[in-house]
Amino acid sequence: MTIQSTGSADPCGQLSPAAALFHSLSDPTRLSIVQRMARGEVRVGDLTGDLGLAQSTVSAHVACLRDCGLVEGRVQGRSVYYSLSRPELMDMLAQAEILLAATGNAVSLCPNYGVGSSDPTLMKEDAR
Structure with a gap:
């Protein structure tokens, strides 16, 4: 990642995308989800068992990662299989x-x- 100065009066504004990326990965649960997805596709139900967390909690973390463009879902029947998009x-x-x-x-x-x-x-x- 290359961050170049534009001479802007708001140097922090230049870092907003990088800060958002690192913030999306700053939660230990989200980092665990990413590490699990590195091994292949996974459903939220599988993650709840792996992490020992409630389905709603895992879904919220997966949604955060999806909203940041780091995770994508593939629908198969009634299930959604999530994987890393990048x-x-x-x-x-x-x-x-x-x-x-x-x-x-x-x-x-x-x-x-x-x-x-x-x-x-x-x-x-x-x-x-």
């Missing part, structure tokens, strides 16, 4: 694993986003 996603996640290994997973110690941190979205709202 194989590049697995390349990106593989590179993330390399980065995590190179940094010794230091991001897990981050006070804002690491293991055990509070939701940074809530912290920003509290500061207002």
Whole structure:
């Protein structure tokens, strides 16, 4: 992904698509769904069993990934089989694993986003 400066007065606006992409993958459940879909098509019912979550919860996460263009569905009879729509996603996640290994997973110690941190979205709202 190449992000180039346009000299705009809103540099954060340039990153909105990238931020949305990473936000769509920031939830551990969505990341688990993506990893499961990397092995092939799957139905929501299969995911509920794999993840131990309610069907409505899994459906909402799959819908988020679908709305972001990362997942697509194929109807067969009364079932919908979901799969990754962009194989590049697995390349990106593989590179993330390399980065995590190179940094010794230091991001897990981050006070804002690491293991055990509070939701940074809530912290920003509290500061207002």
